[in-house]
Amino acid sequence: MARRIVVIGGVAAGPKAAARARRLDPAAEITVVERDAHASYGACGFPYYVGGGVARIEELMETPSGVVRDPRFFEQVKDVRLLTRTEAVEIRRDHREVMVRSLDTGEARTLPYDRLILATGARATGPPIRGLDAPNVFRLKTYSDARRFRAALDQIADLLKERDLAGDEKARPLRVAVIGAGLIGLETAEALQERGEEVTVVERLPRVLPNADPEIAAHLEKHARSKGIRVLTGVGVREVVVEDGRAVGLRLPGETIPADLVLVATGVRPEVDLARAAGLEIGPTGAIRVDEHLRTSDPGIYAAGDCAEKRHLVTGRPCWIPLGSTANKEGRVAGTNAVLGDVETFPGVVGSLVMRFFELTTARTGLGEAEAREAGFAPVVAVVAGPDKPHFMPGAAPILVKMIADRGSRRVLGVQAVGRGDVARRVDAAGAAVTAGMTVDQVANLDLVYAPPYSPPMDPLLVAANAVRNKLDGRARGVRPDELRRWQGEGVAPLLVDVRSPAEHEALPFGNATLIPLGQLRRRAEDLPRERPLVLLCKIGLRGYEGQRILNGLGFENASYLEGGVVGWPYEAPDR
Secondary structure, eight states: OOOEEEEEOOSSHHHHHHHHHHHHOTTOEEEEEOSSSOOSOOGGGHHHHHHTSSSOGGGGGBOTTSOBOSHHHIIIIIOOEEEOSEEEEEEETTTTEEEEEETTTOOEEEEEOSEEEEOOOEEEOOOSOBTTTSTTEEOOSSHHHHHHHHHHHHHHHHHHHHHHHHTSSOOOOOEEEEEOOSHHHHHHHHHHHHTTOEEEEEESSSSSSTTSOHHHHHHHHHHHHHTTOEEEESOOOOEEEEETTEEEEEEETTEEEEOSEEEEOOOEEEOOHHHHHTTOOBOTTSSBOOOTTOBOSSTTEEEOGGGBOEEBTTTOSEEOOOOHHHHHHHHHHHHHHHHHOSOOOOOOBOOOEEEEETTEEEEEEEOOHHHHHHTTOOEEEEEEEEESSOTTSTTOOEEEEEEEEETTTOBEEEEEEEESSOHHHHHHHHHHHHHHTOBHHHHTTOOOOOOTTTOOSSOHHHHHHHHHHHHHTTOOOEEOHHHHHHHHHTTOOOEEEEOSOHHHHHHSOOTTOEEOOGGGHHHHGGGSOSSSOEEEEOSSSHHHHHHHHHHHHTTOTTEEEETTTTTTOOSOOOOO
């Protein structure tokens, strides 16, 4: 009798598992069940479809050769039965069958299985406020969500143009309020601004992109504002204001923001209701607990993708980090093991992710600084700035790299970066280093490729590793931008000493910093107060560090340098 494999969920992990199972077992009966009318699409492309960069939404579910991955494709090419608009309503573990129901006809039937793979993904969440059910309040989680949202944008934009041409209403951009400044919220805000809409982003937490560290997030927030996006952080939405059945704005503490459309981008949570009802074990993260083979607490059931719990390779603890890249890798493992038994493992994740935001790219891997501390490590951190290739090469652009390491083991715990240059390549290399458990000493000597069109002789990742080494070895005394800003707020007043050239100082002043070019620092050191904290600054931090070492050698114990220099400073320049 042919092996029967049922997959619940047809977006990322599910189709990958089904395709892998088919390649390994040409005779198996494989069925994929999907609630939506569409399956196997690239959900991460939704913001680009909304903005018009992806012209047709069908492109997000096409193969590279342009074939749509619909039920006919799965039947003819994959020999997999794809049941769309079909909901799995119950897993009957004792009988090894799944009860499903057609969302179009209401017809119910059972699907027997020898192996079941759960790829139910995640569901969009929303704040507990009134008005979210208004018809012009949208999410951006499913294929249908994306199509409805863009259709509404186009419809209202056309209506505003018609009213302007008719003289009924003065021309104005469409006003969109985005609740949530995570990945999807920021990417969609960019897409909307590029369309010419008036965009306001409201984030309850103190900074945009809450899973980024403050130094990184501040650059994104500054850039968003420079593009004309209004950003409100540390602000909770009290309610969606509804008039005549439609949302017309967001009520915040102290003001109401008008809006023609509202996008809720406050995150997702694992979709585990079906698994929980079947008695499968749910882990501490709220996702389905799985072992290294992605097997659940039932030996005949696997779980993969956003519904499944992961293991963090730095902490060794359970985590939940929903990413399309992870879902595809896990789908392959689940499909393999459903056919061959537990022959393949999925070791875990380090949380590597990347986002483009206008001209900036930001990426991270491993633990952030606060996460490292919460996990019991003693983090030592360095922030460096510099060009992604030699300054004399066309297209050279700055990037900021933050590296976190453990004081005791010197192990690299995480790396984050932001900038106009090639950030992704550095963080990809860092992801491999974090996965391998490498120390800063090993990373500092990685044999990375070098040629002027691609990188400086000392790659920024290696520079960051050396900066951490200098701190661990007691040589560097760095002050990070968020620290200096906090000092200012607490009334600490270090003397800022600018060691750049007079021309640089004049072209890009930094508050009321005292100018003493690096070449004059030894001669003029006695003009500086020994009892007062000194922070030396330059363009990217290198000359500031050299100045700190000069003053330390002259007996200045309170000298430090501004990490990342002026290039890495994301706030308004501080006072002296």
